[in-house]
Amino acid sequence: MTKKGVNIKPASGKLGVLIPGLGAVSSTLIAGVFDVLRGHGKPIGSVTQMGTIRLGKRTDGRSPLIKDFVPLAPLKDLVFGGWDVHGENVYEVCKRSAVLKNEDLEPLKAQLEAIKPMDAVFDKAWVHNLEAPHVKSAATKYDLAMLLVQDMKRFKAEHGVDRLVMIWCGSTEVHTDLCDAHLSTEKFVQALKDNHEAISPSMIYAYAAIISDVPYINGAPNLAVDTPALRELARERKVAIAGKDFKTGQTLMKTILAPGFRARSLGLNGWYSTNILGNRDGEVLNDPGSFKSKEVTKLSVLEHILDAEQYPELYGNFQHKVRIDYYPPRGDDKEGWDNIDIFGWLGYPMQIKVNFLCRDSILAAPVALDLVLLTDLAQRAGFYGIQEWLSFYFKSPQTKPGLYPEHDIFVQKTKMKNTLRYMMGEELITHLGLEYYAEED
Numbered sequence: 001m002t003k004k005g006v007n008i009k010p011a012s013g014k015l016g017v018l019i020p021g022l023g024a025v026s027s028t029l030i031a032g033v034f035d036v037l038r039g040h041g042k043p044i045g046s047v048t049q050m051g052t053i054r055l056g057k058r059t060d061g062r063s064p065l066i067k068d069f070v071p072l073a074p075l076k077d078l079v080f081g082g083w084d085v086h087g088e089n090v091y092e093v094c095k096r097s098a099v100l101k102n103e104d105l106e107p108l109k110a111q112l113e114a115i116k117p118m119d120a121v122f123d124k125a126w127v128h129n130l131e132a133p134h135v136k137s138a139a140t141k142y143d144l145a146m147l148l149v150q151d152m153k154r155f156k157a158e159h160g161v162d163r164l165v166m167i168w169c170g171s172t173e174v175h176t177d178l179c180d181a182h183l184s185t186e187k188f189v190q191a192l193k194d195n196h197e198a199i200s201p202s203m204i205y206a207y208a209a210i211i212s213d214v215p216y217i218n219g220a221p222n223l224a225v226d227t228p229a230l231r232e233l234a235r236e237r238k239v240a241i242a243g244k245d246f247k248t249g250q251t252l253m254k255t256i257l258a259p260g261f262r263a264r265s266l267g268l269n270g271w272y273s274t275n276i277l278g279n280r281d282g283e284v285l286n287d288p289g290s291f292k293s294k295e296v297t298k299l300s301v302l303e304h305i306l307d308a309e310q311y312p313e314l315y316g317n318f319q320h321k322v323r324i325d326y327y328p329p330r331g332d333d334k335e336g337w338d339n340i341d342i343f344g345w346l347g348y349p350m351q352i353k354v355n356f357l358c359r360d361s362i363l364a365a366p367v368a369l370d371l372v373l374l375t376d377l378a379q380r381a382g383f384y385g386i387q388e389w390l391s392f393y394f395k396s397p398q399t400k401p402g403l404y405p406e407h408d409i410f411v412q413k414t415k416m417k418n419t420l421r422y423m424m425g426e427e428l429i430t431h432l433g434l435e436y437y438a439e440e441d
């Protein structure tokens with residue numbers, strides 16, 4: 001038991017990290033963790049590993065690293081596994097994805113080769129641009145879920161793992177709207193048994209995780225735990241869920257810049273964003289159905305930050321366009337261009353151009369690591385259902401129905417750090433700061 005905080009079970013034993021989708025992001029995450037553990041690279045971009053948290057007053061001088069403040073699983077206790085349709089081990093995926101250099105991969109070869117994917121639950125109707133030789137087969141979608149449950153049990157026993165977290169790093173599935181089968185746990189289970197077409201593979205993984213009391217994180221724009229059925233099930237089983245769609249390149253920049261315009265009451269006429277991307281994610285997103293899922297999460301960001309209803313004169317009439325073009329020569333090195341048409345004093349127009357030459361998986365890997373560690377913490381702290389305090393990491397943060405999401409990255413950061421302070425029984429920080437001047441009287 002902490003001071004006045006929450007009772008958090010210790011991070012004892014090993015934490016199994018199970019990943020549907022052993023592709024560019026997950027292989028970069030796994031190789032990166034091994035590289036850090038061998039004392040070579042630094043976990044840059046990981047707020048849990050590199051970030052600090054201020055405790056008490058600014059004059060107290062207490063700013064520990066987050067990983068020293070809250071009882072997170074140490075990196076050495078992580079055991080990785082997962083499912084994929086391709087059958088390649090993680091070393092082969094790293095080589096093919098060409099994100100990390102050979103000189104960084106070779107010392108890790110044996111460790112990476114040892115991680116081989118389990119056969120996937122896959123359906124081409126949900127991801128068109130992908131060949132899938134290694135998949136499970138069963139009579140019903142319910143049976144497929146049961147096979148995943150068995151995989152998890154076997155993984156736990158084989159690796160002597162104490163707890164599990166599942167994080168979806170699989171391809172983006174085609175866009176789908178909620179339908180009747182998603183509306184309650186009862187209907188959902190029946191739909192699994194009836195092989196209902198509205199149940200996607202990512203929902204089957206999520207269902208298998210939740211009934212196994214394993215927290216589920218959704219790194220893609222898929223519906224999955226955004227369905228009322230799985231939300232309800234997560235609350236019933238007291239399992240933490242978080243999503244959706246990792247916030248990395250262009251959307252990260254949007255949620256850094258747009259709050260600044262709003263804070264200074266600068267207006268917006270338009271924001272045109274385009275990207276070229278040549279990795280397998282880009283190939284999958286080349287399919288209009290998968291792109292539609294991405295477009296929805298990418299577009300919602302500005303509308304929420306620049307609230308047109310509250311500020312009709314500033315944001316009542318802006319154009320927002322997002323494009324992603326698959327361009328193989330670039331591989332994982334995405335290039336994004338933003339043209340931002342803003343206006344200032346008396347309506348005079350100005351332009352801002354952002355040209356971000358980023359590396360998709362280099363940005364996503366630390367986000368995935370933090371989400372794994374913080375969701376495991378949430379579960380041990382007895383936080384279950386939607387973990388809105390992890391909005392910081394998502395393009396389309398999951399919230400309780402009827403509650404608008406916070407997209408402003410600085411609000412998200414305050415929310416996350418205050419949640420950690422709350423867990424540990426530390427005073428929340430309001431940034432009021434009058435107390436420093438009261439001392440002078």
Ligand SMILES: NC(=O)c1ccc[n+]([C@@H]2O[C@H](COP(=O)([O-])OP(=O)(O)OC[C@H]3O[C@@H](n4cnc5c(N)ncnc54)[C@H](O)[C@@H]3O)[C@@H](O)[C@H]2O)c1
Binds near residue numbers: 127130220284361
């Ligand atoms: N890299 C980023 O910056 C970023 C940001 C936000 C979201 N994402 C999302 O993260 C996911 C992973 O991205 P990536 O670059 O690693 O893509 P990737 O194509 O390299 O990897 C995805 C992997 O998932 C596998 N897969 C597809 N369906 C599966 C299923 N049903 N079961 C098991 N495996 C399955 C594919 O075979 C592939 O190996 C994508 O959905 C992407 O949109 C990435």
